[in-house]
Amino acid sequence: MRTKSKLRLAVLAMAGALLAPVAALAQTVTMWTFLNPASETPRDRALKQIIDKFETANPGIKIKVESQVWFTLAEKFVMAHRSRSAPDIGWVNGENMGLLVNSGVAEDLGPLITSKWTPALRQDLVLPQAYEWVKTGGKQVAVPIMALSIVLFYRKDLMREVGIDPAGIKTWDDLAAAAAKMQRSNGPNVERWGVGMHLSTDKTTMSFGANALAAAQGGKLFGDKCSALLANENGVRALNMQADLIRKHKVASQESFAYTLDDVIEQFIAGKVALASSGNGRFGNVMEKATWNGKELGMLPWPSLDGKKPGPQIMSGWFASISKDSKQKEAAAKFVAYMTGPDGMEIWAEPGGQVPLFKSVFDKPVFKDAKYDPLRQLSQMWADAEVWLPAECNAARTFVDLNTATQRVVLGNVDPMAALREAEAASAGRQ
Amino acid sequence: MMDGQRTPFQAYRYLLPALVLEAGFVFAPLALSLFYSVHRVRYYQLGDFNGVQNYLDVLSHRLFLNSFLVTCSFSLMALALTFAVGFGLALFLNRDTSGSILLRTIVLLPYVIAMLVGSMLLKWIFSTDAGLVPLAAAWFNITSPTILADPDYAMAAMVANGIWRDSAFAMVMLLAGLRSIPPNLILAARIDGAGSFMIFRRIMLPLLRPAILITLIRLLLHFANVLTFPLILTGGGPNNATETLALRIFRIGFEDFDLGKANAMAIVLCLFNIVAVILLLAVFRKTRGGQSL
Numbered sequence: 001m002r003t004k005s006k007l008r009l010a011v012l013a014m015a016g017a018l019l020a021p022v023a024a025l026a027q028t029v030t031m032w033t034f035l036n037p038a039s040e041t042p043r044d045r046a047l048k049q050i051i052d053k054f055e056t057a058n059p060g061i062k063i064k065v066e067s068q069v070w071f072t073l074a075e076k077f078v079m080a081h082r083s084r085s086a087p088d089i090g091w092v093n094g095e096n097m098g099l100l101v102n103s104g105v106a107e108d109l110g111p112l113i114t115s116k117w118t119p120a121l122r123q124d125l126v127l128p129q130a131y132e133w134v135k136t137g138g139k140q141v142a143v144p145i146m147a148l149s150i151v152l153f154y155r156k157d158l159m160r161e162v163g164i165d166p167a168g169i170k171t172w173d174d175l176a177a178a179a180a181k182m183q184r185s186n187g188p189n190v191e192r193w194g195v196g197m198h199l200s201t202d203k204t205t206m207s208f209g210a211n212a213l214a215a216a217q218g219g220k221l222f223g224d225k226c227s228a229l230l231a232n233e234n235g236v237r238a239l240n241m242q243a244d245l246i247r248k249h250k251v252a253s254q255e256s257f258a259y260t261l262d263d264v265i266e267q268f269i270a271g272k273v274a275l276a277s278s279g280n281g282r283f284g285n286v287m288e289k290a291t292w293n294g295k296e297l298g299m300l301p302w303p304s305l306d307g308k309k310p311g312p313q314i315m316s317g318w319f320a321s322i323s324k325d326s327k328q329k330e331a332a333a334k335f336v337a338y339m340t341g342p343d344g345m346e347i348w349a350e351p352g353g354q355v356p357l358f359k360s361v362f363d364k365p366v367f368k369d370a371k372y373d374p375l376r377q378l379s380q381m382w383a384d385a386e387v388w389l390p391a392e393c394n395a396a397r398t399f400v401d402l403n404t405a406t407q408r409v410v411l412g413n414v415d416p417m418a419a420l421r422e423a424e425a426a427s428a429g430r431q
Numbered sequence: 432m433m434d435g436q437r438t439p440f441q442a443y444r445y446l447l448p449a450l451v452l453e454a455g456f457v458f459a460p461l462a463l464s465l466f467y468s469v470h471r472v473r474y475y476q477l478g479d480f481n482g483v484q485n486y487l488d489v490l491s492h493r494l495f496l497n498s499f500l501v502t503c504s505f506s507l508m509a510l511a512l513t514f515a516v517g518f519g520l521a522l523f524l525n526r527d528t529s530g531s532i533l534l535r536t537i538v539l540l541p542y543v544i545a546m547l548v549g550s551m552l553l554k555w556i557f558s559t560d561a562g563l564v565p566l567a568a569a570w571f572n573i574t575s576p577t578i579l580a581d582p583d584y585a586m587a588a589m590v591a592n593g594i595w596r597d598s599a600f601a602m603v604m605l606l607a608g609l610r611s612i613p614p615n616l617i618l619a620a621r622i623d624g625a626g627s628f629m630i631f632r633r634i635m636l637p638l639l640r641p642a643i644l645i646t647l648i649r650l651l652l653h654f655a656n657v658l659t660f661p662l663i664l665t666g667g668g669p670n671n672a673t674e675t676l677a678l679r680i681f682r683i684g685f686e687d688f689d690l691g692k693a694n695a696m697a698i699v700l701c702l703f704n705i706v707a708v709i710l711l712l713a714v715f716r717k718t719r720g721g722q723s724l
Contacts, residue, residue, distance in 0.1 A: 075685055082475050099688055103474040188574045193560070201674075202666035255559045257669040258579035272560055397686055407670040411582060422493070430687040 028062045029332045030087035032077060034070035034318075042284040043146075046352030053347070054338050061331045074099050077321070081105035086323040088332040092142060094316030095205060095396035097134060098226075102392060106141040107322040112333035113340075114140050124342070124358045126379065127315070133388045134319055142319035143340045146354040148279045149313040149382065150206045152300040153286065157293065158182045158274050166300055170307035172212060172241045175275070179251035182274035194251030196264040196273030197242070199403045205261055206314050208277065209242030210402050215304040215311040219387035226393035228427035230402065231420040237305055239402070239420060243410050257407050275300075279316075280378050284353030299374060301381050312387040355379050398427040461701070464694045472690035485695035489683070495696075497671055498679045502703075505586065505675060506654040509593035513650055516594055517601020524602070525609045535602075542599035549596055550663035554579070557588050557664075582672030585665045589673050592660045597653065601646050608642025609635065644715055648708055655704055676700045 035041075037048035051063045066087060068076055077090035078099055092100045100106055114131065125131065130144040159166050162181040169175050179194025197208060214221050216234035223229050245252045253259075259267075261278065268276035269289050278286070280299065287294035302311030320336045322329055338344050345356040349367065355375050356362050362379070389395050401423035408414040408422070443450075468485055471478035489495055520538055524531045541549055556563045557578040565575035578584040612635060620630050658677045661667050667674035667682075676696065684693030 072685075075688075079475050099474060102688075103476060189565070189569060190560075200666045201668045201671070202662075253560050254577040254580045256580070258558075258577075258585075258666065260666070267560060270561070394687070400686075404668075404671070407668060411580075411670040430689065 027060055027328060027331050028064050029089065029328060029335055030064045030066060031089040031091075031335075032066050032068050032073060032087045033091045034068060034073055035065075036067040037065055042288070042351050042353040043281065043348075046347045046354075049347045049351070050339050050344050053343070054335055057338075058334065061335065063335055077323070078103045078105050081323055081325060084325060086325055088323060088326040088328060089336060090321050090323065091145065092319050092321050094148070094319065094391075095399075097142070097319065097391040098394045100141055100319075100321060101134075101136050105324055106139075107324045107326065107329055108139040108141070109143055109322060109333065109336070110138075110140040112322070112329060113143060113337045116337075121342075121358075124360050126355070126357050126359055126362070127382065127386070129386065129388055130315065130317065130357065133315075133391050136392065142321040143336060144357060145318045145320050145340055146281060146348055146352075147315060147317040147357060147382070148281045149315050149378075149386075150211070150277050151280045151313070151378070151381070152275060152302060153268060153278055153283075154275050154298050154300050155182075155292065155296050156298045157296040159298075166298060169300060169303055170310075172208075172303045172305060174307070175303045176245060176249040176251055179245070179275055180249060183251055190253065192271065193253050193267075193273045194249075194275060195245055196259070196267050196276035197245065197252050197256040198259045198261045198264045198277070199242075199256045199406055200258050200260050200263075201400050201404050201407070202260050205279070205316070205396070206277075206399055207242060207403055207406075208245070209238045209406060210399050211302050211311045211314065212241055212305055213238035213402075214314060214387060215302070216306075219312045219314075221395070221398065222390050222393045226390060226431035228398050228401070228424050230398075230405070230424045230427070231417060235420045236416045239406055239409060239416050241305065242406050243416075247410055254410075257403075257411070281318075281354060283374055283378075297374075299377060299381070301385070310381070310385050313382050313385045315382070315386055315388050349375065355382075394427075394430050397430055398423075401426045464697055464701075467690055468694040468698050470691055472694070474688045475690060478691075481691060485691045486699070489692050489696045489699065494671060494674065494679065498674050498676045499703075501586075501671075501673060502655055502675045502677070505589060505593075505673070506651060506707075508586075508590045509597075509654045510647065510650050512590060513594045513597045513654075514601055514647060516598040517646070518605055520598060520602040521605035521609055525606060535606075538602060539599045541596045544596075546596065546657075546659040547663055550592055550659050553588070553592050553595065554664050579665060580669050582670055585669060585673050589660050589665055592664050593654060593657075597650060601650060604646040604649070605639065605642055608639045611642075612638050640715070644711075647711060651707055651711060652704055655707060656700065676703070 033047065035044050035047045037044055037051060047065070051065070055062060070093065073090065074092040074096035077086060077092065080086040080090075081103070082105075086105070122128070127144070127147050130147055131140070134140065134142040134144070154166060156166075159178070159182070162178075164178045164181060169178055175195070181194075182192070183190065183194040184192040195208075198205070199207060210221065213230070213235055216238060217229055220229060229235075246254055246256060256264075264273065264276045265278050265282060265286065267273045268278070269286055269291060271291050283297065283299070287297050290297065302313070304311045320340060322332045322336065326332050340357075342356075342358045342361055345358050345361045346364070348354040349356040349361060349372070353375070355378050356367075361367070362376075367375075404426070405416070405419035405423040408419040409416050467477075469481055469483070471481045471485075524535050524538070544552075555561070559565050559575055559577045559580070564578065568575040576584055578588050616634055616638075617630055620634055625633070656677050657675070658681055661673050661675050661678040662681065665673040667678045677700065680693050680696045680700065683696060684690050
C-alpha cells in the first residue's frame with residue numbers, strides 16, 4: 001500500500017513538472033479582425049509579420065486571430081461582450097465608433113498604453129486628432145491601427161488618353177466633364193462608366209453627396225446631440241449634384257442605387273468604371289488586382305461645389321479596442337501597443353501599404369522610394385483637409401439616409417428638400 | 432402500471448421531449464423577445480421598462496406601412512408562382528424514368544445551395560453592368576433594364592429568387608402527396624371512363640389537399656419571414672421598394688442598434704404570420720364546405 005502511494009505521488013509530481021512550463025507558456029490573446037494572416041493581401045501579410053515579430057519578442061504571449069466580416073465586426077464585438085464571450089482585442093471601424101463609445105464595453109487604454117508614451121512619441125504622431133477622437137469622458141476607448149479616408153481613385157492612363165490634367169478637377173462639374181470624356185459606350189450599352197458610386201441602402205460609407213455637403217458646411221454633418229445637418233440649401237445642392245451624375249450627366253449607372261462600396265471597387269478593378277470612391281486602404285489591393293496596369297492608379301483630392309478648396313477628407317479607420325472583460329488586459333495591451341506603435345506602423349506601411357501614423361517612420365530612408373509617393377500624397381491630403389465626424393454619432397446609417405434621399409429624388413420624384421427632411425428625421429431617430 | 436392500462440400522465444411523458452424542445456427553441460425566445468419589446472434596449476444594453484412605446488414607434492414610422500405592403504405583395508406573388516411552378520414540376524416528374532430522376536435532381540439543386548450563395552449568384556446574374564442577363568440581352572440586340580435599380584424589376588427579381596429556390600421544395604412536398612394516392616383509385620377511374628383532367632380534379636386534387644395546405648403554409652411563412660433575399664439580392668432598395676418587415680427588423684436591430692424596437696416589430700411580424708395562417712386555413716375550410724381537413 002505504501003509503495004502504491006509513493007508511486008502515485010511520483011506520477012503526480014512528474015505530471016506536474018511536465019505541465020507546469022506549458023501552463024506558464026499558455027497566455028493566448030484572442031483578436032477579432034477582418035484581416036486573415038493566412039491570406040495574401042498586403043494588409044494580411046502585414047498583420048502576419050506583426051504577429052510573428054511580436055511573438056518572437058514575447059514568447060509568453062500567443063496571438064490567436066479570429067477573422068470576421070468587416071462590416072459586422074463592431075456589432076459582434078459588443079454583442080459578444082454582452083454574452084461574456086468577447087475576444088481580448090476587437091477591431092472597430094470608424095463608422096461604427098458610435099456603437100463602441102455608447103456601449104461602454106471598451107477598457108480604458110489610457111493607463112495601459114497612451115499614458116506610457118514619452119513626450120517625443122506624442123510629438124511624433126501624424127494624426128494626433130485620431131487619438132483624441134476616440135477619447136470619451138477622459139477614457140481612451142481605442143487606438144488607431146490604420147487611418148483611412150474615402151478617396152477618389154482614378155486611372156492616370158485614361159486621364160492622359162482624353163487629355164485631362166487631374167489637378168484641374170476642382171469642382172463637381174469638372175469631375176462630371178472628365179467622367180463624360182472617359183466614358184465608353186458601344187451602341188446603347190455602356191462598356192465603361194465615367195464614375196462608380198455606391199448609393200445602395202445597404203451598409204455603406206461616405207458618398208459623393210455626403211462629401212459635398214460636408215464641404216459646404218465647413219466639414220460638419222452633425223450638430224448638437226448628433227442631429228444630422230442635411231435638410232438645408234447645402235443639402236439640396238449636394239443631393240442634386242449626386243443625382244445629376246446619374247440623371248443629367250449620365251456618367252454613372254442607375255445601378256449605383258444597388259451598389260455597395262465593394263461592388264464599385266470590383267467594377268473599377270475590372271475596368272468597368274473610370275473613377276471610383278474607395279477607402280484608401282485598398283490602394284495596394286487595387287494595384288495588385290487591377291485588370292489594367294495597376295501602376296496607373298492615382299488618387300484625386302475631393303472636388304467641392306465652389307472649387308475654392310478641396311472637399312474634406314472625412315477620416316475614419318480601423319481601431320483596436322480591448323474588452324473590459326478581458327482576463328489578460330496587460331498582455332493584450334502589450335500587443336496593441338506594439339501593433340499600433342512605431343514598429344508595427346513600419347510593417348503596416350510596408351508591406352501593408354498604409355500611411356504610417358508616426359512621422360519618424362515615414363522619414364526613414366526606405367520610404368523615400370517613389371513607390372511610396374501615393375502614401376505621401378494621401379498624408380498631404382489629410383493634412384490639407386482632415387475632418388473627424390463626432391465619434392459618438394451613428395454616421396454609417398446617416399450616410400445610408402442620404403443615399404435613400406437620393407434614391408427617393410431620382411426614382412420617386414420626391415422634392416429634394418422633403419427627401420432630406422425625411423433623411424434628417426431618420427438619422428435623428430437612431431442617434 | 433400494468434400492461435394495457437393508461438394513466439393520464441402517460442401521454443405527457445411521450446410528449447415531454449417535444450415540449451422541452453419547443454420550450455427551449457420557441458417559447459423561451461418568444462418570451463425573451465416580448466420582454467425586450469417592452470424595454471429600451473439600445474446598443475445591446477437592457478434599459479428601462481418602456482411599455483408599448485416601442486410598438487407605437489415602429490407602427491407609426493412612415494416606412495412601416497411600406498414594409499408591410501412589400502412583405503404582403505412579395506409573399507403573395509412568390510407564394511402563388513412558386514406553388515404553381517412546384518405543382519407543375521411535381522405533376523411532370525411524377526414517374527420514375529431515368530430522365531425524371533435526373534430532372535428532379537437538377538430542380539433540387541437551387542434548394543440545396545445555401546440561400547446566401549444563391550442570392551449572391553442571382554445578384555451577379557441580374558447586374559446590368561456586369562451580369563449575365565444584360566449579356567444575353569445584348570446577343571439579341573436588346574438593352575437590358577437596370578433590374579436591381581428599378582423598383583418594379585427589383586421586386587420581380589426577388590420573386591424570381593423565391594421561385595428559383597423554393598419551387599423545388601414545393602415539388603418535393605407535392606410529389607410525396609402524389610405518391611401517396613393509391614394507383615388503383617386512378618385505375619378504377621380510368622376504367623369508368625374518366626379523362627386525365629377529371630382524374631386530376633376529382634381524385635388527385637382532393638387527395639392532395641393536406642399536402643397542398645402544408646406546402647402553402649410552409650411557403651407562406653418562409654416568404655413572409657425571409658431575410659436573405661432582400662438583404663443580399665436587393666438590399667431593400669431601390670427606394671425601399673423591396674424592404675420587407677424582416678429586413679426592417681434586421682436593420683433596426685443590427686444597424687440602428689435598437690433591439691427594443693426590433694423585437695417589437697418581430698412580435699408584430701409573428702402576429703402577422705399567425706393571422707396569415709389562420710386566413711389560409713379559413714380559405715381551405717371554406718373550399719371544403721366547412722369540414723376540417
